[in-house]
Amino acid sequence: MVQKESQAERRPRGRPRKVDPETALNRARNAFWDTGYAATSLDDLSAATGLNRPSLYSSFGDKQALYLASLKKSRAELTGSLTAALKPEEPLRVALERVFGAASLVYTQGERAQRGCFLIGTAVTEAVADPEIRGELKGALDEIDALFAARLARARAAGELAPTAGIDGLAKLATATLNGMAVRARAGGDLDTVAAFGEALVDTICGPR
Amino acid sequence: MVQKESQAERRPRGRPRKVDPETALNRARNAFWDTGYAATSLDDLSAATGLNRPSLYSSFGDKQALYLASLKKSRAELTGSLTAALKPEEPLRVALERVFGAASLVYTQGERAQRGCFLIGTAVTEAVADPEIRGELKGALDEIDALFAARLARARAAGELAPTAGIDGLAKLATATLNGMAVRARAGGDLDTVAAFGEALVDTICGPR
DNA sequence: GACTTAAAGTGCGAAATGGTACAAAAAGAA
DNA sequence: TTCTTTTTGTACCATTTCGCACTTTAAGTC
Numbered sequence: 001m002v003q004k005e006s007q008a009e010r011r012p013r014g015r016p017r018k019v020d021p022e023t024a025l026n027r028a029r030n031a032f033w034d035t036g037y038a039a040t041s042l043d044d045l046s047a048a049t050g051l052n053r054p055s056l057y058s059s060f061g062d063k064q065a066l067y068l069a070s071l072k073k074s075r076a077e078l079t080g081s082l083t084a085a086l087k088p089e090e091p092l093r094v095a096l097e098r099v100f101g102a103a104s105l106v107y108t109q110g111e112r113a114q115r116g117c118f119l120i121g122t123a124v125t126e127a128v129a130d131p132e133i134r135g136e137l138k139g140a141l142d143e144i145d146a147l148f149a150a151r152l153a154r155a156r157a158a159g160e161l162a163p164t165a166g167i168d169g170l171a172k173l174a175t176a177t178l179n180g181m182a183v184r185a186r187a188g189g190d191l192d193t194v195a196a197f198g199e200a201l202v203d204t205i206c207g208p209r
Numbered sequence: 210m211v212q213k214e215s216q217a218e219r220r221p222r223g224r225p226r227k228v229d230p231e232t233a234l235n236r237a238r239n240a241f242w243d244t245g246y247a248a249t250s251l252d253d254l255s256a257a258t259g260l261n262r263p264s265l266y267s268s269f270g271d272k273q274a275l276y277l278a279s280l281k282k283s284r285a286e287l288t289g290s291l292t293a294a295l296k297p298e299e300p301l302r303v304a305l306e307r308v309f310g311a312a313s314l315v316y317t318q319g320e321r322a323q324r325g326c327f328l329i330g331t332a333v334t335e336a337v338a339d340p341e342i343r344g345e346l347k348g349a350l351d352e353i354d355a356l357f358a359a360r361l362a363r364a365r366a367a368g369e370l371a372p373t374a375g376i377d378g379l380a381k382l383a384t385a386t387l388n389g390m391a392v393r394a395r396a397g398g399d400l401d402t403v404a405a406f407g408e409a410l411v412d413t414i415c416g417p418r
Numbered sequence: 419g420a421c422t423t424a425a426a427g428t429g430c431g432a433a434a435t436g437g438t439a440c441a442a443a444a445a446g447a448a
Numbered sequence: 449t450t451c452t453t454t455t456t457g458t459a460c461c462a463t464t465t466c467g468c469a470c471t472t473t474a475a476g477t478c
Contacts, residue, residue: 011445011446012445012446012453012454013445013446013447013452013453013454014444014445014446014452014453014454014455015443015444015445015453015454015455015456016444016445016454016455017454017455017456018455018456034337034338035247035337035338036245036247036334036335037248038244038245038247038248039246039247039334039335039338041434041435041436042435042436042437043434043435051456052456052457052458053436053437053438054437054438054439054455054456054457054458055455055456055457057437057438058454058455058456059455062436062437063436063437110337112337112338113336113337113338113343114337115337116333120333120392121333121334121337122334124325124329124330124333124334124392124395124396125245125248125330125331125333125334125395126245126248127322127395127396127397128243128244128319128321128322128323128324128330128395129243129244129248129321129322134322134395134396134397135397137395137396138396138397138398141392141393141396141398164417166409166412166417168405168409169405169408169409169412169413170409170413172389172405172406172409173382173386173406173409173410173413175389176385176386176388176389176390176392176406176410177382177385177389179385179388179389179392180381180384180385180386180388180389181385183329183333183350183385183388184350186333186334186336186337186343186346187333187336187343187346187347187350188336188343188344188346188347189347189350196377196378196381197381197382197385199378200375200377200378200379200381200382201382201385203375203378204378204379204382204413208373208375220475220476221423221424221475221476222422222423222424222475222476222477223422223423223424223425223474223475223476224423224424224425224426224473224474224475225424225425225474225475226424226425226426227425227426250464250465250466251465251466251467252464252465252466260426261426261427261428262466262467262468263425263426263427263428263467263468263469264425264426264427266467266468267424267425267426268425271466271467272466272467
């Protein structure tokens with residue numbers, strides 16, 4: 001039988017949660033984002049989320065499961081916002097500038113220090129030893145390649161790019177540029193330094209302004 | 210007084226080393242390369258080098274010092290081979306193809322799995338929490354930018370590039386491409402996949418073949 | 419052969435880490 | 449009020465980890 005939810009704040013049965021799983025996951029992800037998977041202890045995660053270890057376990061499983069949930073969420077957010085930012089109703093240059101401008105801002109934010117992209121900053125190191133993380137990372141990167149390629153193909157069809165433009169190659173260059181920006185942000189490069197990568201790529205694809 | 214070394218294999222005073230520091234450092238670096246700084250324990254390093262923990266300590270200091278030595282060595286090797294590969298006597302395309310071809314090969318090698326670039330695979334994660342690692346990483350990246358930029362400026366002066374070409378931007382794109390290739394390799398991308406990034410960049414800079 | 423030097427090897431200890439068993443608490447349901 | 453349900457909180461355990469004190473070994477030197 002389907003339960004009817006007359007009101008959204010219908011309380012479940014037992015003791016109420018101290019913090020809802022969504023924000024707990026966000027906080028845990030922030031902890032991983034700062035220090036990486038291996039260097040982030042369960043005590044760190046407990047302090048970051050406000051949940052003690054047993055509560056973390058009952059909500060997310062062990063440390064690796066919690067990290068994988070963070071990783072999948074980041075991947076979903078990333079591809080989602082990229083899809084939205086690349087919307088085809090605008091000129092290619094506008095879309096690309098929005099993508100790389102937004103990336104510059106996000107990558108150079110952070111309380112402790114600039115953190116770059118979650119995937120680049122945390123999953124890349126773990127990918128060699130953990131096949132599941134590796135697969136998730138590869139899936140995300142391939143997806144980003146495909147999103148750029150689709151948008152570039154559309155631009156070429158609209159006459160914004162030369163008919164001979166190598167769509168797949170340019171798309172890979174766009175993904176690599178995002179990667180390079182994330183790396184540079186974590187290395188401490190300031191906003192202008194990071195943004196310069198995006199501008200260089202946009203100029204390369206769309207021609208100098 | 211300067212000590213005269215009549216023969217190169219002049220033995221020092223005490224018990225001979227089981228393994229010379231150079232190869233020990235290489236082996237330790239390999240261990241870090243696979244699993245990253247945080248996830249590589251002193252026992253792992255001991256097993257990898259063949260030295261027990263006290264010997265590691267007396268030779269290199271603590272774990273962080275050993276890692277920093279690995280990092281600095283990798284940086285030196287990287288900039289050194291990049292300088293050599295970019296030698297100006299050849300056409301720009303040849304030099305760039307050698308750089309990115311060699312990177313593809315190196316990045317997709319590894320016993321456990323493909324390991325990419327040492328800096329990207331290990332230092333990027335640690336850079337946020339460790340200012341010393343961050344500084345070393347930033348120094349390496351800026352140096353790579355500068356090496357590419359110098360070579361591109363020379364090519365432009367030689368008429369291989371348009372006089373209007375944005376040297377600094379293209380150099381940053383080249384560095385970002387290397388970063389992206391390292392990321393992709395660690396994500397499990399095969400040699401052709403990784404090499405495609407380099408080819409896309411070379412075509413972009415030098416024009417399609 | 420006795421002495422010195424420098425490295426290897428053994429073993430310990432304090433702390434941190436991942437994980438869990440079990441009790442206490444906070445809510446709704448009967 | 450009593451019972452059920454679900455989460456929180458406490459305490460604990462086994463293992464790992466980093467680091468070091470101390471002994472032993474292998475060489476050269478006198």
